[in-house]
Amino acid sequence: MARLSITDQLADLRRAYTGENLSQAVPAVRDGWLLPDATTAAQQQLEARVLLAGCTAASMLQLMPPASIVRPAHAFRTVEPGETLKLHLTERALGPLLFELLPRTEGGYGTGVAGLAHRQYRRSAELTTGAAGVVLVGVDEHAWDIGMRYVRWMHDFRGIEYTDGGGTDEEIAEAATGSALLRRVHLWHDANWLRALPMGTGWFVEWPGGPEESEIRAKLAHPDFGTGREITLRRIEAPAQDVEEGLRTYPWPEEFVSAVTAGEPDQGPARR
Numbered sequence: 001m002a003r004l005s006i007t008d009q010l011a012d013l014r015r016a017y018t019g020e021n022l023s024q025a026v027p028a029v030r031d032g033w034l035l036p037d038a039t040t041a042a043q044q045q046l047e048a049r050v051l052l053a054g055c056t057a058a059s060m061l062q063l064m065p066p067a068s069i070v071r072p073a074h075a076f077r078t079v080e081p082g083e084t085l086k087l088h089l090t091e092r093a094l095g096p097l098l099f100e101l102l103p104r105t106e107g108g109y110g111t112g113v114a115g116l117a118h119r120q121y122r123r124s125a126e127l128t129t130g131a132a133g134v135v136l137v138g139v140d141e142h143a144w145d146i147g148m149r150y151v152r153w154m155h156d157f158r159g160i161e162y163t164d165g166g167g168t169d170e171e172i173a174e175a176a177t178g179s180a181l182l183r184r185v186h187l188w189h190d191a192n193w194l195r196a197l198p199m200g201t202g203w204f205v206e207w208p209g210g211p212e213e214s215e216i217r218a219k220l221a222h223p224d225f226g227t228g229r230e231i232t233l234r235r236i237e238a239p240a241q242d243v244e245e246g247l248r249t250y251p252w253p254e255e256f257v258s259a260v261t262a263g264e265p266d267q268g269p270a271r272r
Contacts, residue, residue: 010034010224017225019078019088019186028082035225036081038179042131045171047085048178049113050101050127050134051185051196057096058193063250064092069239072210073193074185078137081183086124086135094139095150101127102151103167104160112167120144146255153253177203177229184227187211187219192238202230209238 004012011025014035018025028034038044054075061073075093080086089097103112119126125139139147155163172178181196181203188194191210196203205216213235220226 013222013225015186016219017184017186018081019076019189020080021078024078024080028080033082035183036083037176037183037227038085039083040132041175042129043085043133044175044179046113046127046129046132046134047182048172048175048198050087050097051178051182052172053097053100054093054182054185055193055195055197056100057093060096060099061090061092062193064252067250068242069192070242072189072191074189076182076185079183079185080137084133084135085183086137088137089139094136094143094147095154098147099151099154103163103165104155105162105166106158106160108161110162110166110168114165114167114169116167118144149255157251173198173200174202174229177227177231180227180229181205181231184220184225187216191235199232202232204232204234206234206236208236211235 007026007030008022010029011022014020014025014029015022017035020028038047057075058073061075062069062071074090075097076087077090078088080088100111101113101116103110103114103116105111113127113129115129117128117130119128119133120141123138123140125136125144126133127136128134154160175198178196178198185194188207188210191207193207195206198204213233216233216235220231
C-alpha cells in the first residue's frame with residue numbers, strides 16, 4: 001500500500017477536528033491553511049455566540065420526535081475553517097439555531113446577536129453583523145424559509161415580546177477560545193451532546209460519552225491543529241435511561257420534525 005503524502009496526512013488530521021471530507025480539507029492544507037483561527041475580535045465574538053447557540057439548539061433536537069437523550073445530538077455536522085467560516089448543519093438544526101441567534105426579547109431579557117442580518121445566496125445563507133459573518137452551507141432560500149417558520153412558531157408558542165433588535169451586544173469573555181472550539185467542534189461528534197460556556201479566564205467544556213478527556217486534551221495540545229487557550233474539560237457518563245414519557249409530547253408541528261429518510265445522508269435542513 002502506497003504511503004500517504006504529507007498533504008494527505010495533514011488533511012486527515014484536520015478532518016478529525018472539522019469533519020470535512022477530503023475534497024474540502026486537502027486544498028486548504030495544500031494552501032497552507034492547516035487549521036486557522038479567526039483573526040478579528042468581531043469574528044471571534046460571533047463564532048463564540050454561534051457555538052453557544054449550537055449547544056442550546058442541540059438540546060432542542062433531542063426533544064424532537066423520537067425524543068431521546070441517548071442518541072448523539074449536535075447542530076454542526078462539518079466546519080470549514082478559513083477566512084470565512086463555513087458551517088454544515090445537521091438534520092433539523094437550522095430552525096433551532098436561528099431561534100437562538102436572531103435577536104429577541106423574552107421575559108424582559110434581550111438575547112440573540114444584536115443587529116444580526118441575513119444574506120441569501122443560491123446554495124447558502126450568511127449570517128452577518130457587518131463586521132463578521134458565518135456561512136451556512138446548503139441552506140438555500142427554501143430551507144431558510146422552513147427555518148424561519150420554525151422561528152416564528154417558537155415566538156408564538158413562547159410568547160416572545162420583541163423580535164427585532166432585542167438581542168444583546170455584550171461581549172463574551174474569552175471569545176477567541178469559543179471561536180477556536182467551534183472550529184474544532186467535530187472532536188466531540190461521538191458524544192451524546194456538547195456543552196461549552198465561558199468561565200473566568202477560559203471556557204468550560206462538558207460532554208457525556210464519546211471521547212475520553214485524555215484524547216481531547218491530546219488533540220487540543222497538537223502543535224499544528226490544537227489550541228493553547230485555557231479550556232477546562234469534563235467528560236461524564238452517557239445517560240443510561242432515556243427521556244421520560246412526558247417529554248415526548250411537546251407539540252411540534254409536523255413540518256419541523258419529519259424523520260431523516262432511511263438511507264439518505266444527513267445533509268442539512270429537512271426538505272418537503
